[in-house]
Amino acid sequence: MSFNTFGRVFRFTTWGESHGPAIGAVVDGCPPGIALTEGDIQPWLDRRRPGTSRFTTQRREPDEVRILSGVFEGRTTGTPISLMIENVDQRSKDYSEVAQAYRPGHADYAYDAKYGFRDYRGGGRSSARETASRVAAGAVARLVVPQVRIRAWVEAIGGDAIDPARFDDAQIDANPFFCPDAEAAVRWEAKVDAARKAGSSLGAVVACEATGVPAGWGAPLYAKLDSELAAAAMSINAVKGVEIGDGFAAAALSGEENADRMRPGADGGKDRPAFLTNHAGGIAGGIATGQPIRLRVAFKPTSSILTPVETITRTGEAAEIATRGRHDPCVGIRGVPVVEAMVALVLADQALLHRAQCG
Numbered sequence: 001m002s003f004n005t006f007g008r009v010f011r012f013t014t015w016g017e018s019h020g021p022a023i024g025a026v027v028d029g030c031p032p033g034i035a036l037t038e039g040d041i042q043p044w045l046d047r048r049r050p051g052t053s054r055f056t057t058q059r060r061e062p063d064e065v066r067i068l069s070g071v072f073e074g075r076t077t078g079t080p081i082s083l084m085i086e087n088v089d090q091r092s093k094d095y096s097e098v099a100q101a102y103r104p105g106h107a108d109y110a111y112d113a114k115y116g117f118r119d120y121r122g123g124g125r126s127s128a129r130e131t132a133s134r135v136a137a138g139a140v141a142r143l144v145v146p147q148v149r150i151r152a153w154v155e156a157i158g159g160d161a162i163d164p165a166r167f168d169d170a171q172i173d174a175n176p177f178f179c180p181d182a183e184a185a186v187r188w189e190a191k192v193d194a195a196r197k198a199g200s201s202l203g204a205v206v207a208c209e210a211t212g213v214p215a216g217w218g219a220p221l222y223a224k225l226d227s228e229l230a231a232a233a234m235s236i237n238a239v240k241g242v243e244i245g246d247g248f249a250a251a252a253l254s255g256e257e258n259a260d261r262m263r264p265g266a267d268g269g270k271d272r273p274a275f276l277t278n279h280a281g282g283i284a285g286g287i288a289t290g291q292p293i294r295l296r297v298a299f300k301p302t303s304s305i306l307t308p309v310e311t312i313t314r315t316g317e318a319a320e321i322a323t324r325g326r327h328d329p330c331v332g333i334r335g336v337p338v339v340e341a342m343v344a345l346v347l348a349d350q351a352l353l354h355r356a357q358c359g
């Protein structure tokens, strides 16, 4: 009933609030014998870490992970793996307005409506600080499916998209936007700077591709790989849309345009077919086809903005709120490692489910 846990066989539970002493995840169901140290997790957390450029929140968190359980002599034991990250840079006084009035677009009103009592400091549990725990758990998931490569990037900021012809994988980690198009990254510098200086914010589209997923992972109907991935991505803070493969664009295609035509594979067709296109995003009937899995995720613009917006107070009076404190001007940027982590967590779970049923 409390929905802090995700997954079926490979499950993780996150805990903690933005301004509490620490946050973390408990990963349960991880197979035993996998080599695991903090060094396997830290590089992924470093990619999500705040304060690394002027285009993200200036909160300074080292995000150092500690493994508290589930590992002995450098290998997983099959018991719960507890991961902890200390919060070291909270400034709770920045949030005094949020205690009194609701930020439109944020979770403040909805949390009060549901629970009647909330930790407003830094957004409490609704803060995307929680996503650090997902990234830590996702790093463990990656070790369960080492044959899979998961890569996400920002495809558009504030409606300004990359040019697919200029896609360069090496660029993704070479600029502060996870942008594969070097020219778009230059445009986005000015765009995000302007939004931040205007006390505004921008939305973004994040794309993700997983290669090396064998045909057969996934399940039909109520646990379609499409729906598992969509649920995982939708569970990320500020995500308002998910597309698998061509997504909504497929609705404008004809059957013959949308068909991912098949030819005999390189081995004469005995094993895997060769697909001529990938409109389906690597999934058919809820089950992986062996093609790259492709999804796109829409992040809304940050709702904590300096521009005053109309709202009401906790006691129902009309008010305006201008949110001070340190915020991401475009949350989709730091959403990139989070999307990757959620995809890894789904695929690790699916790999173990497939093994359980089909051997």
Ligand SMILES: Cc1cc2nc3c(=O)[nH]c(=O)nc-3n(C[C@H](O)[C@H](O)[C@H](O)COP(=O)(O)O)c2cc1C
Pocket: 057, 105, 106, 107, 126, 127, 128, 131, 236, 237, 238, 239, 300, 302, 303, 304, 326, 327, 328, 331, 332, 334, 335, 338
């Ligand atoms: C990586 C990341 C960073 C975020 N940073 C902020 C932030 O600085 N300020 C803010 O208002 N929202 C931020 N958000 C979004 C809020 O957490 C989110 O909008 C809020 O929890 C309400 O949930 P919802 O947007 O999913 O409805 C961030 C989201 C992500 C994924």
